[in-house]
Amino acid sequence: MTVALTSVGVDYRGKPCLGPFDLAVAEGEVVALVGPSGCGKSTAMRLLAGLEQPTRGTVHRTTERGQTSLVFQAPTLAPWMSAEANVALPLELAGVDRREARSQAREALGRVGLGAAAETRPAQLSGGMAMRVSLARALVTRPRLLLLDEPFAALDEITRRTLADDVLALWSDLKPAILFVTHNVEEAVYMASRVVVMTTGPGRVAGEALVEGPMPRPAGFRTREAFRRTAEAVSGLLAKGMEQAA
């Protein structure tokens, strides 16, 4: 287990917005977190990242500082830095020698297929490319836990699918535990070996579904019977979770 939330609850200005909520992510496991807008998915993610403390309950983590990485919906790159400098940033902030950090950043950019774009600034990159830089930055520290907060939500369908495969390929290299937040059911089933469904806010667990099949996904996985059955099941849980709250 890399990280676990046990009966956590978070209130904002006295109003509950998450919980009671439980979630554990095992070493090297890819878990998708699905839920309606405003159910507290991003809050759960910030708890896992250690950027926020729960009002109630406990967060247990076996990872150390610097072993968790985060990717947001927007690429969140510093516009005044080149792609390489952006990717090298986590290493440089941790005190890694500048030259060493830059060389590792180049390598990470190469892994996401952007080896030639090292000197490019974010403003010159397409949305998909900027997201790849963001992924490279998240992977450069070789994290044990990778948190992805709706990373493809702003991208077009083709780019989303390509990036989904890229993330899984990168995962099979380094095997970090991944928590992938999305509100796209098919994407969740495609990316994860386990899908946790949340209720309408304050979010609780509405249920979970295991996804059969190899990782990374083989071609045509989306047309398989098992894929469609699981997606149906997740949609059902989502609907149930929204009814319960209503």
Add this chain to the structure above:
Amino acid sequence: MKALTAIAAPVVFIGLLLAAWETACRVLEVPSYFLPAPSAIGAALRDNFPLLAQSGWNTLATALWALLAASIVASLLALAAGLSGLVEQAIHPLVITLSVTPIIAIAPIVTIWAGLEHPERAVVGLAAVVAFFPIFSGVLTGLKSTDPDLERLFDLYGATRWQKLTRLRLPSAAPLILQGHKVAASLAVVGAVVAEFGAGSGGSQGLAWRILEASNRLQTAKAFAALFVLSVMGAGLYALLQVAERRALVWWRGR
């Protein structure tokens, strides 16, 4: 074609305006102390050019010193306010009060403080007061405009306060810092002129003094000529900073 129109339109418009002005002055026989014709202003500009250029330079130098002083003080204060909410709360009312105070009202006091034998110091100080607010507000707003997700990443990566300031907040603030300085530069020129009027001494010998002097002697054409130099200077400085800002932003953003 579009670029040509953009240049031609104001040139033609101003030309027509000047022609109408010139014609009206001649036809209506307006006395030149009341409203000199553009040709008379041109002649006054030509005859007094060395003097006006020197006075213009004095005013410009005042504005630039004021800009420098304002930049240092305002940036440091904004930095302190940006780093500590307590400091911001403490100085905010004072900054607002200062920014709404007409400098003409504090000019006599500042002149006394600067020493009656150093009116140029008072003028620089007063112009700096005018240039202070846009820089302060630009730097402070800039420091607060950091992308919150980028800030979260810095927290996640365990960045120190110093690293967050130098590697995140200051570079994020760059566009607003530049903008603040651009606005402050034109205000510093206005401030320098108003301060020259307000400080009320011929010792500073800037354009305001030339305008005052010429008006008192009913040399209205010369006053207009000084005004012309002033507006060219102000517009020139603004254009220069506009270009500098654009260049700097291209460098900052990479395109």
